[in-house]
Amino acid sequence: MKASRFIVVVGCGRLGSQLANQLSREGHAVVVIDPNEATFNDLSPDFSGFRVPGDASQMAVLKAAKLQRADILIATTHEDNVNLMVAQVARKIFQVPRVMARVFDPKRETVYCRLGIRTICPTSVAAEMFLHAITEDTDPPGGPAA
Amino acid sequence: MKIIIVGGGKPLYFLCRNFTAQGHEVAIINRSPSECTQLSRQLSALVVCGDGSDARILKDVGAMGAGVVLAITPNDQDNLVICQLASLQFGVPRTIALANDPDNAAVFEQLGVTAFSTTHVVSSLIEQRASLEQITNLLPVGEGQVNVTEILLDPGSPVIGKRLMDLHLPTNALVAVVIRHNRPIVPRGPDDLQPGDRLVLITLPENHGPVLKVFTGEKP
Numbered sequence: 001m002k003a004s005r006f007i008v009v010v011g012c013g014r015l016g017s018q019l020a021n022q023l024s025r026e027g028h029a030v031v032v033i034d035p036n037e038a039t040f041n042d043l044s045p046d047f048s049g050f051r052v053p054g055d056a057s058q059m060a061v062l063k064a065a066k067l068q069r070a071d072i073l074i075a076t077t078h079e080d081n082v083n084l085m086v087a088q089v090a091r092k093i094f095q096v097p098r099v100m101a102r103v104f105d106p107k108r109e110t111v112y113c114r115l116g117i118r119t120i121c122p123t124s125v126a127a128e129m130f131l132h133a134i135t136e137d138t139d140p141p142g143g144p145a146a
Numbered sequence: 147m148k149i150i151i152v153g154g155g156k157p158l159y160f161l162c163r164n165f166t167a168q169g170h171e172v173a174i175i176n177r178s179p180s181e182c183t184q185l186s187r188q189l190s191a192l193v194v195c196g197d198g199s200d201a202r203i204l205k206d207v208g209a210m211g212a213g214v215v216l217a218i219t220p221n222d223q224d225n226l227v228i229c230q231l232a233s234l235q236f237g238v239p240r241t242i243a244l245a246n247d248p249d250n251a252a253v254f255e256q257l258g259v260t261a262f263s264t265t266h267v268v269s270s271l272i273e274q275r276a277s278l279e280q281i282t283n284l285l286p287v288g289e290g291q292v293n294v295t296e297i298l299l300d301p302g303s304p305v306i307g308k309r310l311m312d313l314h315l316p317t318n319a320l321v322a323v324v325i326r327h328n329r330p331i332v333p334r335g336p337d338d339l340q341p342g343d344r345l346v347l348i349t350l351p352e353n354h355g356p357v358l359k360v361f362t363g364e365k366p
Contacts, residue, residue: 057223059249081199081223088226088257107201108227111234 004028008070008096010056010086011077015102017042019074024049031065056086067094075101080108087117148173150207152198152228153218153244154181161216162189173207199227201235209236218244222254229259293349294322297361301341304363311335319357320348 005028009020012034021044024030030049033056034040040051054061056077067073073090075083080103087101103109103119112119149165151158152175162185165172172191175198176182186193196203198217209215215232217225222245229241245251245263254261285294299306305313310321310333323346324333331337339345349357 057221057250058247059253079223081221081227085223085226089253093253093256105200108231111201111231114234115230 005071006066006069007031007072007074008033008065008067008090010034010073010075010083012036012039012042012051013076013078014042016074016076019076020049021047031070033061033065057082059089062086062089062094067096070094070096072096072098073100075099077102078104080104084108084112084117084119087112087119088115091116147171147213148208148211149214149216150175150204150209150212150232150238151216151218152176152225153216153220154178154185157218159185159188161218162191166190173212175203175207199224199231201231204228204231204236209238212236212238213240214238215241217242220246222246222250225261226250226254226257226259229254230257233259291350293347293351293354295347295349295354295358297345297347297358299339299341299343299345299361302363303339303341303361305339305361306341307338309336309338313360315360316353316356318350319353322346322348 007023007028008031009016009023010033012020012032016032016034017039020030020032024047030047031052032040032043032049033052033054035053035055037053043051052061052065054064056062067090070090073087073096075086077083083101083103087099090096091099100118100120101112103112103121104123106121106124109119109121148171150173151162154176158174158176162172162174166189174185174189174191174193175196176185176193177195177197179195182193182195185191192207194203194207198204198219209232212232215229215238217228219225225243225245229243232238232241241259243254243259243261245254245261248263248265251261251263251266284296286292287294321333324331324337324339325344325346326340326342345361347357
């Protein structure tokens with residue numbers, strides 16, 4: 001069994017709640033932050049982590065989530081700038097060893113790579129998968145499936 | 147010098163007016179089309195409607211040749227990203243972000259972005275100035291490490307009739323000048339204080355409050 005990690009997930013939307021549920025199920029200690037408490041309803045009944053209501057761009061909220069003890073931070077809010085700010089604060093101020101941010105605008109990825117933030121761009125990922133699927137479809141029937 | 151301001155509202159309007167009056171070239175980025183229309187009518191500045199944290203918009207307003215980028219939107223995360231984009235991608239030499247949450251001012255500085263908090267600025271001004279009516283002038287010198295304060299002694303002051311040498315002033319404080327009947331005197335220990343005297347005090351930020359209380363009698 002993998003070692004249990006302390007993981008902070010910022011944003012409890014579709015992506016955030018799915019990650020939090022899955023990570024909690026795998027036995028990790030998970031903290032979810034979202035300003036809208038209603039979003040915590042999307043967490044599954046067996047989610048065993050903590051819910052912190054609040055705006056993650058405020059230091060007090062990050063402290064309440066015990067970010068200084070986190071092994072991993074994942075920023076998944078629907079606002080690129082919130083994700084980028086939270087990721088940098090986690091990396092540089094709270095010294096979180098692994099920090100990842102979702103960024104919608106592919107142009108911003110390059111700048112933030114330079115700042116040492118690992119970004120995942122859903123647009124680029126989806127585009128790649130579509131392109132991959134297209135080349136697969138043009139393969140003769142019965143060809144390799146991923 | 148070319149100055150780019152991202153934001154809106156009255157602060158942006160008056161800042162822009164000041165900068166253009168000083169002869170600077172100003173460009174504005176604002177998200178709201180209606181506010182942009184209004185700003186372009188009122189100000190002689192380039193106004194671009196859009197997201198200031200979008201590299202394309204920054205390019206459109208000419209961030210490449212700008213001397214200063216000032217990000218004063220109501221969202222701290224936007225202000226941070228605007229400043230980082232401007233300096234990293236466009237090489238703008240000086241970027242300044244507004245920290246709406248006063249805690250973020252220190253955070254931004256740690257992330258390498260110059261920041262200011264209006265809450266800090268206004269509250270320290272109020273602390274030093276508005277709470278005491280007798281203070282007629284205040285001037286921070288030496289990068290804010292020393293305050294030069296002018297106060298008016300009213301007849302109710304507890305130091306009236308006392309000699310300077312008998313005052314219990316905190317250390318690192320000085321009555322530098324007494325202006326009596328429009329005549330400045332550099333006072334010495336045996337000189338006394340009279341109602342209507344205007345004093346010029348030298349204090350440090352840490353003893354500023356206690357020193358003022360000696361003269362105004364306000365309880366700490």
